Amino acid sequence: DGVTTIGTAAFSCCSELTNVFIYNSFTTIGMNAFAYCEKLSKIIVGNKVTSIDSYAFDDCTNITDVYYTGSKDEWNTISIIEWGNEYLLNATIHFNYKQYIPGDINNDGVVSAEDEVYFSRYFAKWDGYTDTELSYDAADLDSDGNISNTDSVILSRHLAKWSGYIEIPISNKSQ
Secondary structure: OOOEEEEEEEEEEEEEEEEEOOOOOEEOOOOOOOOOOOOOOOOEEEOHHHHHHHHOOOOOOOOEEEEEOOOOHHOOEEEEEEOOOOOHHOOOOEEOOOOOOOOOOOOOOOOOHHHHHHHHHHHHEEEEEEEEOOHHHHHHHOOOOOHHHHHHHHHHHHHHHHHOOOOOOOOOOOO
């Protein structure tokens, strides 16, 4: 919370980085932020980004698609320095991309205890609750294609850790 800038060379030369999800809290992508990330191919950019500095995506030769959560008009207002951002600028931009944050079950942009309430309502099938209120992508925290109690437990443990409680490791016999 409160971080708005991806600083100079923050992820530069991260040779195994393949995907970047720049959340809506970020407004600035600094110089060389992702430079020389040769495997970087998918970028999701939140519509709060207002500037992308020079060489932010320098030599990121695999960038072919950028998914932007805002409109084309909003994208055109971003100050993008052209030097070193050729691959970004030549990529296909997909506008109005529906961004989801893992754990943000109610799509309010924050992972909080309220998301646990949504899980409870979903499993209890409480009156007045509709499945359309649940973000399935954000709710499938173990990426198994199903929303289950396991996903709810993962979210609960994650929130407990944020609250200062000690996380108890999950024993997974399948691993």
